[in-house]
Amino acid sequence: MATLNIPRSRKDAEALDLDDPVQDARKAFALPEGVIYLDGHSLGPATHAALKRVQEAAGKEWANGLIRSWNDARWIDLPATVGSRLAGLLGAQPDEIIVCDSVSVNLFKLAAAAMKLAGTRTIIVEESEFPTDQYVAEGLAGISGATLKRVGEDKGIDALRRESAVLIKSVVNYRTARIADIAAHEDAAKAGGGVVVWDLSHAAGAIDLDLTASGAWMAAGCTYKFLNGGPGAPAYVFVRGDLAVKLESPISGWMGHARPFAFDAGYTPRLGVARFASGTPGILSLAALDGALAAFDGVDMRMAAAKAQRLGDMVVARAQTLGLEVISPVDAAQRGGHVSVRHAEGYAVVQALIARGVIADFRAPDAMRFGVSPLFVRYVDVWDAMDALGDVLASGVWDTTEFKKRAAVT
């Protein structure tokens, strides 16, 4: 293991915070007192702007503007305008992204469109993929008569080279945080005549993405993790500009129609990525997301991503010192915005941490995940959180009934 450039003391950590080029971003967040929040990879915290924006959308635009706000408050344009705000964070063009539906629904639409584009009837998904991606692939295979092939972790790229297929793949794996090589996968897809549908959920807002430079064709992602859009905030679809016109969304709802209010009998899709919109957009959730993205204004994502790597290095080093196995790549360049650490009783350990005000999470069967959202997590936060982890493990406090109860959502 390479020597990690990490603080050796809390004082070192404080010094790093003072030097942090994105330190101002933290002011945007409405974080509660007494909490160290290392769960931004699951649900990002509220920002003041998001709270204000949703209140404005509800209390003014809806309550006073009523139906007129579809025009006057430009609700009708929000899926595209919020999409264009996301573009800078993903390395895409402003007109290549539309905000709509959930990741599950968007993966379904994109994978169906990709199969038609490539002329293939094969969908590939890796066994280590996030569950909903696997389930969606299964459902799509069922309705379309396609064949679903499950391959091992990181074996999708080989499968793409062997045959024309559609691979659904996360850029950052939810469990390991390992970053996939977008460009290499796109090359493999071209070689085999297939398409990759990327899931950016655990990547966007945590790593320095450049979809254009990486040659990505299509992607979907959620906005409630590192993008802080709010619980269940709407997802998005990215399609490379020149490709959109060749694609058909199987869920051809009226919001993807070229003239939704002309009430034509037949379906004519919009020219660009907006053809992947379907039903009426949820304005209150979209407004919260719109406000949330302001936290990224003026933030250099390369610097933010570099900070996340360094914060992650601190977790890695301390976990190893505590004798824990790190599931995530030790090399920060291969790791997203969270670090997974193995513990057979990880659920109980995480509950004991939460009781101390350090919020991390757990994924079955044995992964404790520590998220290091670079916009609001400080070096001292990670220092203190790792101190707490050491205390919890040393005290054995996790090994009590109180912390071993299982909850519905972990």
Place this chain on the structure above:
Amino acid sequence: MATLNIPRSRKDAEALDLDDPVQDARKAFALPEGVIYLDGHSLGPATHAALKRVQEAAGKEWANGLIRSWNDARWIDLPATVGSRLAGLLGAQPDEIIVCDSVSVNLFKLAAAAMKLAGTRTIIVEESEFPTDQYVAEGLAGISGATLKRVGEDKGIDALRRESAVLIKSVVNYRTARIADIAAHEDAAKAGGGVVVWDLSHAAGAIDLDLTASGAWMAAGCTYKFLNGGPGAPAYVFVRGDLAVKLESPISGWMGHARPFAFDAGYTPRLGVARFASGTPGILSLAALDGALAAFDGVDMRMAAAKAQRLGDMVVARAQTLGLEVISPVDAAQRGGHVSVRHAEGYAVVQALIARGVIADFRAPDAMRFGVSPLFVRYVDVWDAMDALGDVLASGVWDTTEFKKRAAVT
């Protein structure tokens, strides 16, 4: 035309308001001053409870509770608990409804599941059907290889008798407000071995629905019209209790999985209608809907529907007096919660009305729609609105450039 039991003077209208058994419901609404709102069939107005609930969900549950609110604030249960609140309004059992996605996405899922259940490859949609229903049918036919048959207005029932097919049909037509006979269609579907997928969007909250007594099998609907859930509020899926277990949603996202947090590799659907959930629910929009439905607490839907009929009768009678053709059924028993009136320059007329504070809407090519949401529209409101309509038409003010401009959303 039957003599309509309507007020003959504004004083009569005032008297009816004093006698109105659902008059208290209006207090729940946060209506702006100086507006008569006859557009609840397009976007219902905000209630105080909805505004409070969304602020609570954002400012407390999200900002302070963070990830813990999935359990502590029962976010994870909201799609089912809000669904159970809807049940009473639809004449369904509390566990037969799940709130999720949009109407477009839900119609797609239900129609796909219905085709599989009936073993048919034919989808029927009427030419007069709401556009997104037609477009969704077209897209579903495309991906599933089914045949799409378009039939004339109200000819779906005959088509159902002739062959095993899935008919997508609105209970209340968006343009005419004509109410379809659910039981008769269900009988036809049984005779032909097919299934009806009902769209309740323009019906729920305006007419006295009894899905169970009518023998309905499955339905979807929006919540932002007569249910006042907020702009783009989430939609819902209804499936008759004993049928759910036989159905497969083609969009098998993790929220429809029996154990979403077990992270199983294979898909096991939930037992009931919850299998039609897909991605992570949008909590802020769901919270607004949760609050909005409180306006229906203690309201007898038979009385509310009877009031809507009488308010509609007022629009019908006055429009006829003004020499306008009424598109909607004159018989209130066959009419939903809005009245459509034909005018070749209806767009401009509606704009002139809006400028006077009377908000109605327009649907291409020539339908002016006046919504009579029974929970907040008063008899005097309709009286005054029809006065304003008479004035606008008599003055010819609509026939100016100011009102003839076309906007993106009408």
